[in-house]
Amino acid sequence: MPSKAAPEKKQTHPAVGAAPIQRRLSQSHRGSVTDARDDDQELGNMPTNYMGEHNFFGRQEDQLKLTDAELNEEHTRILTARNPQAAENIVRFSHKERMFKLIPHVDQLAVHFQLDSHLVHKESEEGKRQLMLDSEDVKIQEVEVTTSAAGPDGETSKEGDEDDDEKAKKITASSGKSKKLTNQFNFSERASQTYNNPSRDRETFVEQTPRASFADNVSQWSISDAYNEDFEHQQKAKEKEQKKLVVKKEDDRKKKFVAVDQHGVDDITKLSRSKSASLSLKIVERMINQNTFDAIAQDFKYWEDAADEYREQGGSLLPLWLFQYDMVKKLACTNLTWNSHYNDLFAVAFGSYDFLKQSRGMFVIYSLKNPSFPENIFPTDSGVMSLDFHPHYSNLLCCGFYDGSVAVYNIADENKQPKYHSTSRNGKHTDPVWQVSWQKDDLDNNLNFFSVSSDGRVVCWTLIKNDLTYTDVVQLKLEKPANQTEEGFPLISLGCGTCFDFNIQQDYLFIVGTEEGKIQKCSKSYNNQFLDTFDAHHMAVYAVRWNKFHPKVFASCSADWSVKIWDINYQEPLFVYDLGSPVGDVVWAPYSSTVFAACTADGKVYVFDLNVNKYEPLCEQMVVQKKRTKLTHITFNQHYPILLAGDDRGNVTSLKLSPNLRKRPKAKKGQEIIDGPEAEVAKLEKILSLIRDPDDVRNKSTAQQGATTAVSGAN
């Protein structure tokens, strides 16, 4: 190291580095100086007695004040090394020798007080030695300072001189008295500088537990009230329970009573007898039916057979509701007729065609709205063979019975008795009445209807006040064919009328079908004379019907399996259809002049449209559910495209006509479709003109009617 640098360092070091030490020293000196002065002053105030050598250690104020004599008094204490507290007979188990052994040496040392000194007494040897050492240190420092002070720089030396002077003074002042003599093993300066850890804020939020406030006043009366209230509640609860028990018991008893009562009168039947209840019951019944037969009702209203679009000719019948009634299961449906006013209402007559199984009869009124049960039921003593609703008074129903009587019912009437009834006294038939039909009111505005019976009479019945009067219109005399020889029996045999129908235009004109297979053309005005006779069928004629539009065309059906279409002016049928089974009924459709339907004894319904096919039925469909069920009657609804077919097991099936069966003829290009009766007549006429070979027909007719023409010619 260069020699110059060392002294420089030494110079600067004390000037900078030693200064704090000096100051601290000086401070402590000063502090000790003042302390000392204070002590002096206090001591000055104190009595001099106590200012002995001992008071250096400080004398407590509450210290005993003893006189010299007492102080000088001698107290003898003999201190032994033996610890009186130590136990003398400690025994421990020696595992080595497996026995308890007395421990002879017990630690006799007892420490009563221990204090580590952290200061050293000034006047003790140790203190003196330390003081000596300290003072030597200071001297060496001073020497160093003085040597360094003789440096080249004037200013620093001046300042250094001043500092040195002060330091020197201080050191000399303090060195004698108040240098703290520390026990260097044990002393620790209590004031110490440590790092202050930086403080940091931390916050969290806790959701406060929800609180509510509650206030009340407690007093004896409120307590008492609360108790009373509660007690009452309890009492009531108890009473209720008791009541429940009682009620249960009573219920049991009542049940027994009810059980007894049920043998007596049924509540529901009682209820249904009241008018208002029966009305609402009927409504509910219909609602239930509507729900039950919803699908059928939808079909009735909206369903159209989509297959018809792809069929040129031909259609189908969709069975809708089946009308069944338990009471008429063994009876045959003998007639069907729609109500003239209500499109959903129809009457069904039940009886028996079997001569040997005649029993009671019945006619029921059904509505399409309630297929499950008849609206009205009229039980009769004899089988009902025929029915007709009055065209204007829709509540009036005339019917003919198997026993030959006829009756008029008011179906709205509560009591189900006939309003008019023919008896043996007033000209009742002697054989079953096969058909009845209301006619226009007569000249006196009396209601009247016609009936036909197997006894060969066609009778007009007139309702005059309360009486039913009769007039024989026609007696169906059997006429021998002209070519057969007269055998001259005087006995007049009458034909058995089975059916008749009045012409739509000429209301005096009607035709009668007979069991012999003949069809008689009759008039109201000629009593016992036929206008014409058709040898129509080989067996009984079951139905004759005039066309609904054409005034000259009628259809007939018979047990000889055939359906025939006739023109009233021609002896020969226009069309003949063999249906392979006795044909129970034939009806013209109300919507077309060329459509008619027939039902047969093998359970089939045939629908024809002459406009579409003159030779084959458009539809031939089995509609009965069981085999060997005969269809007896069939009828079109005036308004809806449905048919009703009755069978001999008492069921009535409703059938929906598919679109093809009620299709209007397609209009040719540029041709307007003409609606109305005239168009229908024209349509039928056109077909008929195609059929009848004019010459042939004319010849035939002239040949057959030669006699009459001759007569007319003669006239």
Added chain:
Amino acid sequence: MAAEGGEAETQQKEETKRHTYPLVRTSDMNDELKTECMELCVTACEKFSQNNESAARMIKETMDKKFGPTWQCIVGEGFGYHIEHEVKSLLYMFFGGTTAIIVWKCA
């Protein structure tokens, strides 16, 4: 908070029936806590029938131990109070016909 009022309503009611069963007047505790608290109150009031203060102390301390601090309790025969309590921890009941006990928790 609570204002413990005049106690010792000595006036005995001349009634034919005095009901002494515990009657819960108001409580929003759940059933389990309510039952336990009620039983505790009954026990305390029966044990210190002459000293409401001891009864209240016992109730408070037991509740503190069992359900955590801090519970308050007033036992007395006549007083008014307006308290704020933590919800689901209030029981106001009568016992012995004359004593009202209110226990609530509010930390």
